[in-house]
Amino acid sequence: MTTSLTWTCNSCVPCVGCGIDSEHIDRFVQWENSKPDFLPFVFTKSEKSYCKKLSIPAVGLCAAFCTKEALRKALHNPYNFTDCEFFYSDDPKKCRFNISEDLAALFPDLSYTVKILSPVVLHKKSRGNGNVDTKAGWIKNHVTAIVHAFETL
Amino acid sequence: MAEIDQKINDDIKGLVYEFFADECDTTIAKLTDSTNIIEELEGDSLMLLSLLEIVRKKYSLKIELKTLGKHLMKKPAKTIGDVVTLTLKIVKHGDNIVNLDM
Numbered sequence A: 001m002t003t004s005l006t007w008t009c010n011s012c013v014p015c016v017g018c019g020i021d022s023e024h025i026d027r028f029v030q031w032e033n034s035k036p037d038f039l040p041f042v043f044t045k046s047e048k049s050y051c052k053k054l055s056i057p058a059v060g061l062c063a064a065f066c067t068k069e070a071l072r073k074a075l076h077n078p079y080n081f082t083d084c085e086f087f088y089s090d091d092p093k094k095c096r097f098n099i100s101e102d103l104a105a106l107f108p109d110l111s112y113t114v115k116i117l118s119p120v121v122l123h124k125k126s127r128g129n130g131n132v133d134t135k136a137g138w139i140k141n142h143v144t145a146i147v148h149a150f151e152t153l
Numbered sequence B: 001m002a003e004i005d006q007k008i009n010d011d012i013k014g015l016v017y018e019f020f021a022d023e024c025d026t027t028i029a030k031l032t033d034s035t036n037i038i039e040e041l042e043g044d045s046l047m048l049l050s051l052l053e054i055v056r057k058k059y060s061l062k063i064e065l066k067t068l069g070k071h072l073m074k075k076p077a078k079t080i081g082d083v084v085t086l087t088l089k090i091v092k093h094g095d096n097i098v099n100l101d102m
Helices: A025-031 A045-052 A057-075 A101-106 B006-023 B045-059 B065-074 B080-099
Strands: A015-024 A084-087 A096-099 A110-117 A142-151
Touching (some): A015 A025, A015 A057, A045 A084, A096 A110, B045 B080, B065 B080
Antiparallel strands (some): A015 A142, A084 A096
16 A cells, blocks of 8 residues: 655645644654753754643654754755744644744745645554555554745745 | 773673664664664664654754754764764863864
């Protein structure tokens, strides 16, 4: 069995970059109960405290990390990950994406969209099951972020 | 700039080997300086950041990810040996790593 995903990007302005990143949620469980100073060069304090309140904090951390990585790929440039914040919600309309003034100033003519392919079938009881990396099961315990960078006219 | 003596050098090399052995479900004995992290160990950027977090805490480092990213664009860390060298440079030079003539 194979898993196929299709997404579209309709825009009247030029898309100058697209980045995608996908990570296994379980890799972020190790930081769910860490002291607040973990990975200070990756997550902001706001992101960490926000994720802490989610029913599964690792999902929020994973989504934020994937978004930052996807943005790096879309920009074709390294930047400080704390200059980009992502606040995950199960409701896609409630996800929030911020970039700092410093980062915006580096790329003044760009705007961004973020799409999260979230593990809608993930339940707490399925966490820790390392035997899901089949093609069909892979998506279940992963978060995938797609970032498009558009040229603003 | 921090001084790197032989003990720190050995400690960092041991830390890197132990980290990848643990993360990649292998043994230190199976790793060499020429082991390719992506092709042989299926490593990725998150793994490198996790290692950086361990090093940051152990040596009280402050380094910006942008700085590290710029350095990696000039000098990619593909093997265990590359990561050991990179880690030593991070500990020794911190954010000045980007100004080094590689």
